[in-house]
Each structure stands twice: as C-alpha cells, then as structure tokens.
Amino acid sequence: MYAFDYVRPQTLKEAAAALRKSDQARFLAGGQSLVQALRLRLARPPLLIDLRAIDELNGIRVANNVVSIGAMTRHADVAAAKEVQRAIPALARVAAGIGDRQVRNQGTLGGSLANADPAADYPAAVLGLGATIVTSKREIPADKFFLGLFETALKPGEIIVRVDFPQPLRAGYAKFRHPASRFALVGVFVCDTTSGVRVAVTGAGPCAFRVKRMEKVLAKAFTPQAIEKIVLPAEGLNSDIHAAADYRAHLVTVMAQRAVTAAAKL
Amino acid sequence: MSASVLGQSVRRKEDYRFLTGAGTYTDDVSVPGQLYAYFLRSPHAHARIRSIDTQAARAAPGVAAVFVGADLAGQVNGLPCGWLITGLDGQPMKEPPHPPLAQGKVRYVGDALAMVVAASLDQAKDAAESIAVDYEVLPAVVDPAQACAPGAPLVHDEVPANTCYVWGLGDKAAVDAAFAQAGHVTTLAFVNNRLIPNAIEPRAALAQYSRGDDSYTLHVTSQNPHVERLLMTAFVLNLPEHKVRVIAPDVGGGFGSKIFLYPEETVLTWAARQVNRPIKWTAERSESFLADAHGRDHVTRAELALTKDGKFLALRVHTTAAMGAYLSTFASCIPTILYATLLAGQYSTPRIYCEVTAVFTHTAPVDAYRGAGRPEATYVVERLVETAARELKIDPAEIRRRNFITQFPYQTPVALCYDTGNYPATLNEALRLADVAGFESRRKEAESRGKLRGIGYSAYIEACGLAPSNVAGSLGARAGLFEAAEVRVHPTGKVTVFTGSHSHGQGHETTFAQVVAERLGSSVEDVDVVHGDTGRIVFGMGTYGSRSLAVGGTAIVRAVDKVIAKGKKIAAHLLEAAEGDIEFAGGKFTVAGTDRELPFAQVALSAYVPHNYPLDKLEPGLDETAFYDPTNFTFPAGCHICEVEIDRATGETRIVNFTAVDDFGKVVNPMIVEGQVHGGLAQGIGQALLEACVYDRETGQLVTGSLMDYALPRSDDLPSFRVATQETPCTHNPLGVKGCGEAGAIGAPAAVMNAITDALWPLGIRDLPMPATPQTVWRALQSAPKPRGTRA
C-alpha cells in the first residue's frame, strides 16, 4: 500500500469538510473493494475518509411501501432484516448472495453502489427495483445513476446517504457466478410493479443495464417461456476467458427466466 | 497386549497447535533486526534488459541494499536441474543457465530481476517502483504446441527449436506393426491443462547470517530441506554445507510446489551475508501465480490399437511437454520417467511406445504438481480406454476386465515391474459403492429435470516411493532416493523420531508415531516426531511422490529394529540369558519360555545408566539411525467412478457422486488416508472442471494471475465423496504400504471427463478439453452434431 492519511468524521458535514482538504481523497465505506485496490497499489489516495462513524448513514426503515436502507448498512444486515424479508424478499436474497459471508459482514450498500463494479449484485437490484439513491446533495433515480465502468452520477464530494426501494408486486434475482471471483458472471433482477416490469442485468456490460425488450414481453405474460427467445446481441457485452460475450448474452436470457421463476415463487 | 495401533484412526497429534493458532509457519518466524525483501519481476514475457538503474531505489528511505543479476555474477551460480534426461539422439538434454536474478534477458512474466532489501516491506516496494528498467521487448511463445515451430521466438539462443530433449520409451517398430494390423484404433488429441499449485500458504523464507561463526540459518517453506541445502550450498552458493542450517517448520501445503530450489531463498541467503542482517521474504499470492513452478501443460496425441472385441494390442503416444523458461529442479523427469513408464496402466497392453518432446516456453517453470506425470499418463490411458469402449459398444467395466493384469510380478513394456495388485477388486468394489447398477434410473430421473447425467470410470495406477537409487541413477537422477531416520530412545523409554520426510499436512507426526509405538509396544503419546530441520536430522530426501510412509516409514522401522536388537543384547545381560533366547513383544523383553521379563523403559534406562551393562561388548545409549533405499517403486492403484449432471441451459457441470476405491496396501491410519484421498480428488476435480493457467498467446501475460481469475475448488463446488480401500500389501517393504497422497489427483480428472463425455456422447460429442467449464460445455452443446440425441 502507498501511504495515506485517515480520518473518521462523525457527521456528513465533517466528511465534506475533510474532502475539501484533499480533492483526491476517497471515501471508505466497508472497504471490501477499496482496501484490496490499495493493497495491490491500484489506487493512491492521499486521504481516506472513513464513513463508519456517521450515524445518519445507518439503519433500515420501511414506510409507505418504501424500504429505506442507510448507505453504510452491511449486506449481512440487509439479508437478515425481517422488514426487508417481508417487504422485498428478493432484495434480502440479493444481499444474502453477495460475495461470501466475510464480505457481507463488512461490505455496505453505499460502498457497492459508489464503486459500481460491473459484476456487483446490488446495482441489478437497485436498477431493477427502480430505487432512488439519496445523496448528501440530491436524489438520483437508479436509471440515471450507473453511467459506465466504475462510473456513476456521483459528483466529487457527494456521499450516498441512503437508498429508497419502492416495494414491488413481486421480484426475483438469479445469478450465474464467476467460477473464480464468485462475482456475478451474469445476474438478472426482474421486478413486477403496478407501473410495469423492470429487468436489470449486472455482470454482462460495463455497468448494470435494463433489457426493455424483455420488460415489454413480461408485462404481458410474466412467465419464463415468454422471454425464452429474447437474446441480447453479443456486441458490447463483457468478454473474458470465463465467458465470451455470446455466452454472456445467452446467460442473460437463462438467468432472466430463472429470476422470473423465482419472483413467481416469492 | 493391547490391540494393534496400526490401522487405527488415531486423532492427529499436530492438530492442537494448528487449531489454536500455535503453529509456526515460516512467515510466523521473526527475528530482531530483520529486513524485508521485495523482488522486482519482469512485466514482459521476453525482453532484453538494456539497462537497470537502481540509483534512486538505493537512496530511498529504509533501503539497505538493492541487488540485480550483475551483482550476483561470479558469486551465485545458476539453479541446477536434478535429473539428466538423455534424448533419442543420445545427447544430454539442453540445460541453459537459470540465474536466480535475470541476466541480460527476462524470459517470463514474473522472472525476478532485482531484489530490494529495506526496513519494511512497504519501503522495499516503494523503492522498487523507482527502479528504472529499459526493456527491449521481444516476441514470446507460450504454447508448447507452437514452441518448436519454425520461426518461433527462442527462449534461449543456444537451444534450437526450443527443444530441451526428444526422448522415447518402448519399441516403436513393434508398436507400429501392431497398429497396422489392429481391428480398431481409438485416437484422441488433447491438452493436459497447465495448473498453478496454489498451496494456501505462499512460499516464504527468512535467511540469517551469523558473522560470529560464519554460518547461515534459513527458514523456508520446503518439502525437503536437506535437498534444498545440498543444492544450494554445493551447486549455487558454494558454501560449506555444514555451515548452513535449513529449517522447514510447519508448511502450509506443498503439492509439489515446495520441492524445488527457487531463486528467492537462494538470493536471500546470499544477501543475508552481504547486508549482515536477517532478511525475510513472503510471497504475495500474485507472486505465487507468477513464480511458483506450475504443473502439467502437455499437448498429446494418443492412439490405442485394439481387437474388435476390445483386447488392447498397442498404445502409441506423442507428447509435447512444456518446461517453461528454465529447467526447474525436477522438471525434466516429470514428463518422462514419471509419465511414459505409467502408460501400461492396469492393463496387459503388450506394446507401448511413447515419445516426449520437452520444450522451453516463455512461461514460469513447470515441474512436479500433485501426481506429477502420473495424472497425465492416467488421463491418456483412461480416456482412450473409455472412448474405445464406447466406440466398440463394450461396457466400460467389461473392457477393463478383459485387459487387466492379473499375474504378478508383471513386467510392463515401459520399464516398470509391478510387484502386486488386484485390479478387479477395486473395480468391483467401486461398481458396488457407486451403485452403477442403479445409474440408468438415476439418469432417466435427471433427464426428467432437464439434466444430462453421465458416469465415468478411471482405473489408475501410480508408481510411488521413488525408488532404488541405482535404478534412478541409471535413468538420470542426480540424487539418491533413499530416506533416513533416527530413533532416539530417551532414558525413560520415551522416544523422539527424527525423520528425513517432511510433513506439510500429511500427519506424519501421528502416523509415524503409530508405526513406532506399534513396534515398541509403547503409546502414541510417548513418541514424538521431528522433521524439517537439517540441524537436527541426519539427512533426508523429503516428501513428494507419495513416498513418506513407504520409504521414510521403512527407514524408521529399520531404526526401530536396530533399537530392539540392541535392547535384546542389553536385556540378555540383565536377565542373564543368551541373546538368542530374548524375545521382544508388547513392550517387554522376555526370556523365551519363561516369565522373566523386562519392560522396554527399564532396558532404556540401563542403556543410559550402565551400571549393570556389558560395557566391554556394547556402547551405552539407545539411539539408532537407518537409511533405507527401496528395492522397487510401490504401485498403488484403484478405481474412481464419477457421476455428473449437466445443466443444458448453462453448460454447468455438477458432480453428484464421486466414488474412489483405492488399494494402498496396508493402511496405518485410515482417517488420514481418507483425508489424503479427499484432498487429491478435489485437486483432480479442480483440474477437470475449474483450473486452468492461461497465458495470453500474443503478449505472454499471465491472464489467470490471481484467485479472481484462476478458479480453485470451493466447498460448494464439490460433493461429499464415497471412499473405500482394498488391501493388497506391498511385497517389498516391511509395512506393506504403498502411498496415498496423490491417488485422488491422478485418478479423478479422467473419471470426471469420462462422465461428462458419457453424458454428451448421445449428442455426438466425443471429447472436451479440460477444464470443462460451463462455457466450454455450453459451446459443445451449441454445436453438437446431434443436439436432440438420446440414448438408443
């Protein structure tokens, strides 16, 4: 690791003040990606601002059919939260399947979203559920949040405070794990709401994206058979030794079908 | 007399320290004043080093020294290869120099070219970043199949066509003649995928130099510290062997990768004197990927000639085997002596010819990895046999039965002489345990769930317990292959065993204690086993090739027998009887036919308090050493049966049943033996389904350079195993044992691939490359000749 300074502010205000001292500073949430990047000397921030002590970033609340989850809430806590399991069981399932138990015990919702790893699970859920990312400055709809590879709509100094998830009629998630990293090779979140169906994919592109063609068909018939023949063009999809783009395109269809089946069961 | 402790699942003596965090692995050892080393490694697969500028690094904070290849020249020799292979042309193999720090050229990504020594690891890394290397990047070849092609970039200028040797075994003309008259020929061409061993403990070393007595102490993650010391002192550093103590403390897994003498500990030892401070180096996992010796990496074409009713007539094999950029310690003997000699398998195939071309590539060195040559041989034989059975529509168990060797000793056409075996026994027990009779109904049930279910066999043989030194020497070994042991009986009758074998997970502290306790009639608790320290143990060849119990254990038995023989002399004196009348059993010396007896501990005490003792004829003390050189290999064999289900939609293969029935001869500790099988199976299944080392063909970059890309088996990738043993005792060692450490890794890959190809056979798919990843299987399904094919 390169050397850096470290602060642990108690409030969002203090965090913002710390950032003003160093525009190359990085926020530290659970650190499950950032600390590894630091170890491998892939990142060289002069200052880390640890958000763990900021109370307003914690907690889970359900009101008016909206599940609000604080940015620093750990995956394991989302997975175990009875109110999440009741309101949006698919979201609890997503959280329960992220990484491994050690990652879930330390990694956070806000950290995952701000990092925007192309193979992370949460982006599919956030996009699929049409959630709203509430930051220290504004509210960002999920559809406007993920911009590209490790790229989000967050501006410098903007901190995710919480994410508001509207309760769907039903939702499901299916993923095919990368055999080595155990990230999503392809993960698909399918969500049925009063205003339509949303299908969000992670692992297959530079960032999470929706499949409108599937959404239209599923809105008419919410069955796995309905989307059997809908296969994304391989062009532009991620490609590596474990899955070339055409295989990923195929897996998007299979996982979407399985997500629909899961949603029907939940 | 109590029940025999042999054959009992005695719980391990070593577990308490491991379970409480009290083990001592190399990186756990720290000494005052130690510095930290960091190796700067080549980012290129092949490049000329125009210049290295270390000026800034030398001046960086905390830096004690920076060494490059030129600093070592004239003081540190190249690393040696321990086995000389002589080619078909009668010429010795090509042995280009292997400098511990690159000189002039780098030849693989990860080739070390500088070592920075600093007060902290971070400082060493910080400084290494300021080393400026001017590389002239050159084209590279990483695929062994391309290495000898005309115009392929040369790894070493002095080695034409990158060819280390072309070697052959068997009667080529007789084999060719048999093929010409065969009723059927089965042909397969495949790659035995390159693997990265990945013991969970990364390699590490701590080198100390003592100016006071001009001596060195090296803690290192080694499977054979004495060999490490011998090679390092006699061949590389020209140090007096007795001035170097090598300690391999608790070692966190080896699987072959810690047999070898590596550049890092060699440079570290040399540099400890230069800087007159202890220096520690611990590999990070990414370094393990780059710079541990890899395994396998064969490209093979194999043909089996048979009669129409499935009788094997001849086997013809051509393999190109990668050596990597330099010859690692035992690299040359793996695809020859430990490969071609095993191609008879369990069968009486009368004629076999194998030709091996060993090639240099711009990759990390390739050497022994669990099984070392024998998994590759088993894969050749068992994939061919199963494919032939399918082609001839003969039951795969039946075709094996028709060809099993049943008369022993059996001289194979590829040099080995099997002393004993019972192959129908392991096959039959495996068929029963795997419930092969019920497979068809399981297959149909799986089909109703949309899954393709297949079953595959692998009837492997291995040669373990390497082997008579004189035979090995005639085959090119540059070292002996015996083992040494000392049994020290203390005055109270408690025992310390000093063994030249090394335990890095095998449980020697328990198994060896059982062997000694059984023979001395004492308890396992009263026997401690010391290993891994050249300062305490007379000599050792270390642990690899499943040799520890068969060879190291026999050396211990011989030493114990010497103790008992001397004890009889002492007892005869004390009991005033003739030595010939003294019997030893159940921990007591007895005058035959009388009730006059002495417990072992009392005889031991007499040896150390020799007041009433035949001092005119016998030295005091009770401490015996034995060296044991085996008269033959041992030949463990068995049958593995794998059952898989393939998800048509994703191509994912799940192993739903795996049965292994092995014949290891006598089993001393069944619990430990089963554990060895489990671990071997996991690595064999890993090779078949998950693991593949991939270098980029254009750039020579290691694509699978971390655990993010190289898939190791995890708990949810594997099933629980059905494991059983059959017992045909080895005929030529006193314990009747054969060796069990590699069997799983040897048998499993072919069993898994035979199961997968069984599931896909009705679709017209005849072969698949390892690893059969979901993508690989899916692609095969996409282009299957008969996509809707079903079983007739």
Add this chain to the structure above:
Amino acid sequence: MTTPLVLTVNGQAVSVEVHPRTLLVELLRDTLRLTGTHIGCDTGQCGACTVQLDGRAVKSCTVLALQAQASEVTTIEGIATAGGELHPMQAAFKEYHALQCGFCTPGMVISALDLLKHNANPSEADVRQGLDGNLCRCTGYHNIVKAVLAAAAAMRP
C-alpha cells in the same frame, strides 16, 4: 504519521500507534504477534485471515487496522478457553480430521462459527455454501463439512 488505535483483542485492551496503511491482519501478526491468523492471498479470496470483528467474521486482510477502532477482535488464539480447552468447533475439527496442513484452519474455524451463529441447524448444502469464503487446498472440504455439522449438533442447546 501514526494514529492512535484503541481496541480489544481476545478480551485484552490494546492501545497502539499505527500507520493508516496498516491492515488489521498486519496489526495482529506483526505488532501483537498473534500469528495464528494467516495471509493466503492478496485479493480477499482465500479467507485464511478471517477473524471476528465485533462478533462478525471478516477478512482481516481487507480491513484497515484503524477501521477496528474501539472494536472487539477475536482471533483463533481467543477461541479455546483460557485454560486451553478446545471450543466444540475446534474439537470437531480434530475429531473429524478437518485439517491437514493447518494453514486455512484458523479462518475456517472462525467462518464456521459465524455460519452457525446465523443457522444453528444447517444442512450439508448450507455448510458448503456457507463456507464458500474460505479456501482449503488439502481436505477437499469433505471432513470440514462433517466437522461443522457435528459441531452444530454439539453446540445446539
């Protein structure tokens, strides 16, 4: 350059000065000489470094020491009783031969305890899935799974 760090490790108060770039595992191994926690990789994949941080299993190679400020850390050295008697999970590992080289074992034991905390009565599949954050290269996991199931039975009230 250093920052004060106060925490509890295996029940004992610890007060040290650390560089911010110190990992929790480095604090444990190098400063506190608790070498039972091992480092097996540099990408957070192997789980050998797993410790309890405020009662949760985390990879101590993926946590900065300063992130453990005011926290309670338990390492493998703190799992047996003060008198050295093995915890039922450790005892099960020994009884079922769930360890060979021992290098992954401390992390595996800590993860297995975390698993049982959330699921006191797991199935074999639950255990296999629940240990997917820990690599073992020796055992093929067969006996680890058996040991965890046995420990679960032993630990149920």
